[in-house]
Amino acid sequence: MEIDRIGIVGLGLIGGSIGLDLQQKGxxxxxxxxxxxxxxxxxxxxxxxxxxxxxxxxxxxxxVILAMPLEQLLNPTSDLVDALPKNAVITDVGxxxxxxxxxxxxxxxxxxxxxxxxxxxxxxVEAGQINLFKxxxxxxxPEESADKEALEAVHQLAMTLESQWITTNSETHDQAVALISxxxxxxxxxxxxTVIKEPNxxxxxxxxxxxSSGFEDTTRVGGGNPDLGVAMASxxxxxxxxxxxxxxxSLDKLEKIIQAKAWPQLKNELSENQLSRPDFL
Amino acid sequence: MEIDRIGIVGLGLIGGSIGLDLQQKGxxxxxxxxxxxxxxxxxxxxxxxxxxxxxxxxxxxxxVILAMPLEQLLNPTSDLVDALPKNAVITDVGxxxxxxxxxxxxxxxxxxxxxxxxxxxxxxVEAGQINLFKxxxxxxxPEESADKEALEAVHQLAMTLESQWITTNSETHDQAVALISxxxxxxxxxxxxTVIKEPNxxxxxxxxxxxSSGFEDTTRVGGGNPDLGVAMASxxxxxxxxxxxxxxxSLDKLEKIIQAKAWPQLKNELSENQLSRPDFL
Numbered sequence: 001m002e003i004d005r006i007g008i009v010g011l012g013l014i015g016g017s018i019g020l021d022l023q024q025k026g027x028x029x030x031x032x033x034x035x036x037x038x039x040x041x042x043x044x045x046x047x048x049x050x051x052x053x054x055x056x057x058x059x060x061x062x063x064v065i066l067a068m069p070l071e072q073l074l075n076p077t078s079d080l081v082d083a084l085p086k087n088a089v090i091t092d093v094g095x096x097x098x099x100x101x102x103x104x105x106x107x108x109x110x111x112x113x114x115x116x117x118x119x120x121x122x123x124x125v126e127a128g129q130i131n132l133f134k135x136x137x138x139x140x141x142p143e144e145s146a147d148k149e150a151l152e153a154v155h156q157l158a159m160t161l162e163s164q165w166i167t168t169n170s171e172t173h174d175q176a177v178a179l180i181s182x183x184x185x186x187x188x189x190x191x192x193x194t195v196i197k198e199p200n201x202x203x204x205x206x207x208x209x210x211x212s213s214g215f216e217d218t219t220r221v222g223g224g225n226p227d228l229g230v231a232m233a234s235x236x237x238x239x240x241x242x243x244x245x246x247x248x249x250s251l252d253k254l255e256k257i258i259q260a261k262a263w264p265q266l267k268n269e270l271s272e273n274q275l276s277r278p279d280f281l
Numbered sequence: 282m283e284i285d286r287i288g289i290v291g292l293g294l295i296g297g298s299i300g301l302d303l304q305q306k307g308x309x310x311x312x313x314x315x316x317x318x319x320x321x322x323x324x325x326x327x328x329x330x331x332x333x334x335x336x337x338x339x340x341x342x343x344x345v346i347l348a349m350p351l352e353q354l355l356n357p358t359s360d361l362v363d364a365l366p367k368n369a370v371i372t373d374v375g376x377x378x379x380x381x382x383x384x385x386x387x388x389x390x391x392x393x394x395x396x397x398x399x400x401x402x403x404x405x406v407e408a409g410q411i412n413l414f415k416x417x418x419x420x421x422x423p424e425e426s427a428d429k430e431a432l433e434a435v436h437q438l439a440m441t442l443e444s445q446w447i448t449t450n451s452e453t454h455d456q457a458v459a460l461i462s463x464x465x466x467x468x469x470x471x472x473x474x475t476v477i478k479e480p481n482x483x484x485x486x487x488x489x490x491x492x493s494s495g496f497e498d499t500t501r502v503g504g505g506n507p508d509l510g511v512a513m514a515s516x517x518x519x520x521x522x523x524x525x526x527x528x529x530x531s532l533d534k535l536e537k538i539i540q541a542k543a544w545p546q547l548k549n550e551l552s553e554n555q556l557s558r559p560d561f562l
Binding site for chain 1 (some may be wrong): 295353398400413418420445447453454456457458460461462464465466467468469470471472473474475476478479481483484488489490491492493495496497498500501502503504505506507508510511514515518521522524525527528529530531532534535536539540542544545547548550551552553554555557558560561562
């Protein structure tokens with residue numbers, strides 16, 4: 001099938017960046033946003049050829065990319081759902097896949113779940129930038145019953161954006177994201193909590209003075225945007241809880257080694273960590 | 282008392298950096314090292330005015346700074362102890378203070394425990410650099426019975442190096458270091474361990490592909506030098522175990538909040554983290 005007219009719902013970091021890239025690659029891009037003010041600014045920034053707050057803007061598209069915040073993706077308005085052409089390929093960019101698939105497989109026959117893994121700390125209509133997805137993973141999570149032509153169209157989209165194409169199932173995706181992205185937030189948050197709740201005031205004061213780069217790095221994601229942490233936990237709850245349970249076993253193991261003063265064993269564990277970490281960078 | 286001739290035992294990152302700074306500030310600096318080859322290289326680098334492997338080199342010093350590795354500091358040779366002038370002020374640069382104080386208060390009447398909090402990842406005779414201590418904390422841990430003149434001399438040393446002078450007791454120091462510097466290593470190591478031991482191979486493979494800056498930052502100290510981690514745990518065992526216990530309570534609390542799907546409470550906790558973190562940077 002030929003994809004020529006592409007709709008993007010939401011022109012924040014992800015949607016806006018896709019819009020900029022697709023225009024440069026020769027596609028016709030139609031943007032749907034919620035607010036008049038956002039539409040104005042998105043037009044000034046040239047995030048799509050045509051931008052509107054009226055959902056009719058996407059009615060002639062052969063592909064629509066849902067790039068709204070997760071909450072809106074999980075609770076789409078009927079106005080949006082009704083505006084999606086029945087023959088179009090629909091994909092999303094949400095950071096959890098199973099709950100989204102459960103909602104959207106009932107709403108559209110050609111929905112393919114996607115998660116382009118690119119981000120900066122910027123958000124909103126000012127955030128979109130060229131080449132955000134280049135060489136970054138684009139994970140799609142088609143079910144067995146997925147429309148093969150629709151899947152191929154999303155694959156082509158990822159290739160057009162020069163992403164690294166990966167397919168997996170939605171459970172594996174959500175568990176991997178829980179381990180790699182969500183778990184670090186909560187273990188880092190627990191570290192900050194431990195230190196800021198230290199009851200010995202002299203110790204707390206000294207801790208503030210002597211904290212350096214190790215503490216800074218290890219607490220960065222746990223001291224970040226609270227809404228992001230809540231979204232991770234509330235939208236990927238069971239995978240996050242599994243990851244925390246698995247993490248606690250690892251921490252218990254290290255604690256037992258230290259209690260036993262089993263220093264050669266501690267060195268082995270830490271050496272294995274040191275050797276394995278580069279595989280993740 | 283006048284401090285003019287300063288001995289430094291060990292010319293690695295800390296000792297070598299002190300040697301460079303003190304010479305520039307007009308002090309006479311005498312270096313004692315273990316190996317002939319280290320002495321040669323230290324002379325080439327100009328880390329002290331006079332450098333030897335013979336402990337007599339420090340016998341006329343009015344201050345001696347013990348800048349050896351922690352293991353040597355905790356188990357000093359009798360040759361070194363005998364060479365220390367009885368009237369000199371003795372201080373160290375070790376990263377834990379209580380075990381060092383216990384050893385050294387028996388060995389020299391004018392010993393003052395110190396921990397200049399400056400570091401880079403470099404070690405050894407090539408590592409010393411100018412201005413390493415400038416604007417960095419210099420924590421001293423005098424006991425009530427400490428020689429006041431000796432303490433003042435170490436204070437002057439820290440001021441000469443343009444450090445930020447802090448005094449506390451050795452227990453508070455070791456607990457603060459456990460919380461801020463050692464605990465992050467072990468919670469970060471447990472995160473790496475959790476991920477690399479993931480039994481689902483497809484999930485592990487995907488995790489490796491999608492890991493990004495959050496995972497990288499949070500695992501940096503846990504994937505570092507294993508010997509450093511072992512030294513932290515073995516030399517500060519009880520404070521590290523206390524910190525891990527306290528950390529587990531914080532993690533349990535977060536887990537319970539997520540289990541209860543108490544999202545407003547989770548947002549409060551994460552918001553408190555976000556607000557408090559800048560106090561440590």
